């Protein structure tokens with residue numbers, strides 16, 4: 092079940108919004124990967140059933156909640172004027188304004204903010220880009236080498252980085268930062284939250300669903316949760332970040348455990364950990380750490396974009412098999428022009444729209 096019927100390729104959105112990748116890279120019909128798909132919005136979750144906004148309740152032997160996260164909206168004056176980047180729709184809505192702007196203010200120096208600033212600087216070299224970060228370094232949640240690598244790559248593209256700076260107000264003209272107005276199109280990339288309380292399930296303080304070691308929703312028998320919406324923890328009980336890597340692995344494990352629960356078989360303990368990061372900053376430069384291997388130094392930063400594409404291909408294969416490779420990113424498709432030209436994207440089976448009947 093999905094509210095849009097589209098599968099967003101979230102890790103490609105910064106490139107689409109920034110202008111280094113075409114709009115078609117942002118999403119594909121969900122029906123090409125799984126069938127059948129019900130298009131509708133879930134508004135409440137009980138143990139073994141979900142209620143849709145149409146009023147219809149659907150019961151099942153097991154339920155897995157993977158409804159993701161949304162941009163957080165802290166109480167900053169004028170925040171509703173800022174663009175956000177979380178969905179294919181957001182990326183398409185942002186792409187045109189960035190292409191026609193003369194300056195842009197990106198608020199948030201995490202993975203989303205730096206990938207967007209990096210791609211936009213490559214696609215639009217005359218665009219003045221301000222990147223504003225409240226912490227004393229970029230990518231504060233990642234190893235220190237990521238901060239220096241991101242700063243080096245972005246400054247080489249003339250991105251103006253404002254560290255330890257806070258946004259006081261957002262207006263039609265720009266953002267007021269440390270009492271100075273930075274003029275331009277404002278993009279809020281200051282983080283994401285899950286706000287799962289709205290579904291009536293038990294949540295942690297940050298709004299993510301509390302799950303046990305089998306990813307079962309606390310207090311449930313047949314309902315599981317995975318990805319950004321679940322409060323995943325590692326084996327040392329440390330909270331894990333919202334990342335595609337965790338979401339993909341937790342999603343598979345929750346699916347397996349849901350199947351076991353439906354069949355009355357024992358579920359497995361799920362051991363999750365973040366084994367590294369791979370960020371693509373556009374212009375064939377990126378940053379990565381995979382286990383002990385650090386790829387953030389000049390020269391080594393050519394490898395992460397290739398890794399980014401390789402992970403993308405592996406995920407497509409895992410989710411939809413060889414047919415899903417037709418949804419590879421345009422950069423991969425252009426490397427393999429001939430096979431993809433004779434193997435066009437198929438039309439997806441029609442989705443079932445939930446009208447409540």
Ligand SMILES: Cc1cc2nc3c(=O)[nH]c(=O)nc-3n(C[C@H](O)[C@H](O)[C@H](O)COP(=O)(O)OP(=O)(O)OC[C@H]3O[C@@H](n4cnc5c(N)ncnc54)[C@H](O)[C@@H]3O)c2cc1C
Nearest residue numbers: 093094101102132133158159177318319333334335336338
């Ligand atoms: C710009 C950007 C770049 C990123 N880059 C990276 C990266 O390089 N590496 C990395 O590891 N992570 C990255 N992330 C984070 C990563 O994309 C997320 O952690 C991941 O998408 C989470 O997957 P998910 O399946 O939990 O949620 P999502 O991918 O958000 O999927 C949730 C789905 O549920 C649907 N849905 C939501 N609510 C409802 C409802 N009520 N009813 C029905 N359907 C609903 C949505 O439409 C959506 O299709 C990035 C995120 C962004 C925004």
